[in-house]
Amino acid sequence: MPDAIMRITGGTVRGQRLAKVRWPDIRPTADMVRGSIFNILGQTLSGLLVLDLFAGTGSLGIESLSRGAKRGVFMDSSRRSIAIIKKNVSMCGFGENSIMIRAELPKGLTHVKDYGYDQFDLVFMDPPYGSGYVESTMIQLVEENLLNQDGVAVVELSTRPTDSFPSRIQDLRLKQTKTYGSTMIGFYGFSSHKEE
Numbered sequence: 241m242p243d244a245i246m247r248i249t250g251g252t253v254r255g256q257r258l259a260k261v262r263w264p265d266i267r268p269t270a271d272m273v274r275g276s277i278f279n280i281l282g283q284t285l286s287g288l289l290v291l292d293l294f295a296g297t298g299s300l301g302i303e304s305l306s307r308g309a310k311r312g313v314f315m316d317s318s319r320r321s322i323a324i325i326k327k328n329v330s331m332c333g334f335g336e337n338s339i340m341i342r343a344e345l346p347k348g349l350t351h352v353k354d355y356g357y358d359q360f361d362l363v364f365m366d367p368p369y370g371s372g373y374v375e376s377t378m379i380q381l382v383e384e385n386l387l388n389q390d391g392v393a394v395v396e397l398s399t400r401p402t403d404s405f406p407s408r409i410q411d412l413r414l415k416q417t418k419t420y421g422s423t424m425i426g427f428y429g430f431s432s433h434k435e436e
Contacts, residue, residue: 246299248332249275250283251306258297259327269296269366269396273420274303277394280418280427281362285309288361291352291386293345293377298325298338300364300394305334313357315341315348345373346380359388369398378409378428387412393428 246258249271269277277300286308292301293315301312312334314325322342329338339355341348345367363381367373374395381387393412397403399419405426407414416427 246297247271248299248303248306250278250303251308253302253306253332256306256332258299258302259324259331261297261324269299270420270423273396273423273425274299276418276420277425278303278307280416281392281394283307285362289313289357289359291315291357291360291363293349293363293365294367294373295325295364296321296366298328300366301325301338302328302332302334304362304364305329305337306332309362310337311357312338313341313352313355313360314338315343315345315352317342317344317348346377349377349380349384349386352384352386358386359391360386361388361391363387363391363393364396365393366396370400370402375406375409378406378412382410382412387430389430391429395426395428397424397426398422399424 248256285304288309290304290309290312295314295316298314305312322340329335399422405414411430412428413431415429418425
């Protein structure tokens with residue numbers, strides 16, 4: 241497998257290379273897709289608290305820190321991923337703004353508040369394609385009250401038939417979808433009374 245070369249696409253460390261990835265079980269979000277996500281979310285995320293689930297290389301959380309997020313919490317079950325994330329946040333100068341949690345998802349979400357974090361403004365979720373983790377992880381996210389009422393959850397899936405976005409998960413509603421090649425991105429937020 242060839243090395244995947246990734247760069248931060250915006251913010252204070254725009255252009256910064258991230259650690260090369262040589263393992264087939266880690267699938268980084270492509271630079272173009274990341275750039276497009278932040279074109280939708282906005283380029284300035286000043287003061288936001290960000291949770292990066294199935295974090296892999298940590299690129300989505302690091303992109304958020306580059307754009308002004310105050311803290312990034314990265315969660316993944318893989319030792320390799322946690323090691324890469326630590327290297328990447330250090331290379332980008334965000335070590336003091338980051339915490340890495342090695343835990344299985346969705347069960348690991350029950351322990352996030354043990355680290356002193358309450359609610360997040362922005363949650364990224366990039367589970368293994370075709371794994372079926374989206375709904376169970378989103379349900380746990382809501383039940384643990386980890387996403388604030390104005391927060392956004394961004395989910396990455398593949399376009400293959402085994403993957404799809406639920407239109408609603410408890411009080412979270414699918415607000416928007418975008419497709420980039422073989423990658424689909426869904427944006428979730430809480431339903432307002434006007435939408436009921």
